[in-house]
Amino acid sequence: RTSEAIRQAEADGRLPAPRLSATGRREGYSLSEVNHMRDVFGTRPRRGPDDPPIVMAVQNFKGGVGKSTLTCHVAQFLALKGYRVAVIDCDSQASTTTIFGFNPDIDIDDEETLLPFFRHGGEPDLKYALRSTAWPGIDLVPANLGLYQAEYEAAARLRGNPDALDRLRRGVESMAGDYDVVLLDPPPALGMLSLAVLRAANALLIPTPPSTVDFASTAHFLRMIVETLEVMQNHLGARGYHFLRVVATKVDEGKSAHTQIRDMMEAVFGADMLSASLLDSAEIDNANVQLRTVYELSGPTTKTYERCRNNLDRLNGEIELLIRKAWPSHRSELRRLGLG
Template identity: 95%
Template sequence: MAKLALAESAVSGPVLLDAMTALSDRAHDVITRLRATVFAPGEEKIIDLRFTITKAAEMVGRTSEAIRQAEADGRLPAPRLSASKRREGYSLAEINQMRDVFGTRPRRGPEDPPIVLAVQNFKGGVGKSTLTCHVAQYLALKGYRVAVIDCDSQASTTTIFGFNPDIDIDDEQTLLPFFRHGGEPDLKYGLRATAWPGIDLIPANLGLYQAEYEAAARLRGNPDALDRLRRGVESMADEYDVVLLDPPPALGMLSLAVLRAANALLIPTPPSTVDFASTAHFLRMIVETLEVMQNHLGARGYHFLRVVATKVDEGKSAHTQIRDMMEAVFGADMLSASLLDSAEIDNANVQLRTVYELSGPATKTYERCRNNLDRLNGEIELLIRKAWPSHRPDLRRLGLG
């Protein structure tokens, strides 16, 4: 009956609810099968990246011989060996254990502020979630402690981190209970470990959209309600070096709350006239909105604010021309590296993964994409470290301060 209603609607009538239900069910079945294929066993995402001892030494900041010596004297566990007695490589968790033993794991100092970084643009389709996930995983590979808060009911970031928003995530596990009147007092209830060592997530699902209404209800006669998310982030941020916020692509209550909660901001912008114009409007709206909120709630500054060119195809002259124009307009307020449009990002998305999660033989296309991501995220890491007073002497010695 549902198929018949859908077929008839294409010719002569409105789409009926049962036809829409059938569409929803079929789409859900595809995602379920995809998860079963990609995240097996148990339909859970597994990150099985392994690093050679040479790569491990590079990541840890010590020599291969220093690692072998620490294993020999018991400071590190013995390496995992194959049947032929060859090292099988080290997991990221084992790399972090090495960093802890050698004292090379990068951390903010006790007096350094946690960086609360929002990846925000009120326009959809600009690469916001792609950027959020790759930044988070790059920082985790470097050894930082990262929390990701998915504030978008579309839940793209939640999906990439291995959770099916429709099945794995209850409304009570999202930000929704935090915004309800009489709800959770802080955000610690929502944090859950991901398959990535060093990354925790507060997930989202479609029900999170109700938080827009809950937040609006709290705001009536109480402007301080816009700072509720900021206080919630502060309640858990001490456990992390960086907290990443992925807000919805709209000017709503959650987006306003994210603007108040963040102390650093990335604005992803594809190289098109429409997207540039949208970003110009977005910046004007930010200024006007922050001025209003400042009058009611006090000043709220950012350690850094950068525009990021995203989805850039360097083979298209129009893209490079508009990116050049953006660089001329934004100057030092724009990252030097761009997030390039790459088949590798698309291939990873098909598998509900990121480029940092891909394994297997590295192609030239993969290497170019990975190098681009590392350059881009390296700039962001440097901005984060510059915001930490305890890191500034080392940065100055390296000529980066």
């Protein structure tokens, strides 16, 4: 909406009066206030009542690929747009939990993670573990080191009962109706939790750095996914994805080896790879030192920051478009914009 429309809404009481500085200038708006404006003007993006919540796993069985970094930046980008987002940290390393401002060893008890949900006779759904974050529009199911026990709990439940692999899916479904997007950050290993995440998700992002080892590992991962899903399908029924995309991460465009391998990835994966990459940037490193994301950095704007922010927005905008294309209620608008 225009500044004139905002002033008119303030004048007729639909919006509160703005905060002013000592010099009489508007001080700006918080994300909560921006979302309230969106609600007043009817411009806040939402899935329609008949649209499925997108349950998106950011998954690779190899560690160090930028999985948690991507998860947190996607979540915060969507929240900035006004979507309702839940993040479920399924990894006992708890990197995502840490980035969202919690100390897993101090702030998070084992009973506040997924662990009780996987115990025999445990919690019936996941609502007990959801907590607010500093970000309006983002709730979190946190993790800590104790979550590794869930691997054993899940394996014990699976013995003689293949349906136990769908327990996480049912738990996610119990709370997903309150959100537009649910993000899952699983462990970087082929264990029970990772398999449960594959069954719970209806969309998949596969972060892959442009190195020969990571490229080969992702190719193996995709073959393994196909084989694993076929086995699970025989026992539990089919489980489809709205979309599956490979994402090149940690890309340094100043290194010819990176650009060459990324070109190879594009040739191999084709339309199943996002056109935007997550570029390696000093700003991401600076944010990590502060246990933040680039979207949370403050201070003077630099060219390095602008490049990094523009890259993140382009990448996340591509992911947002995939999400919206999965919602039937958004298709006519996307066609009108030439994006359908």
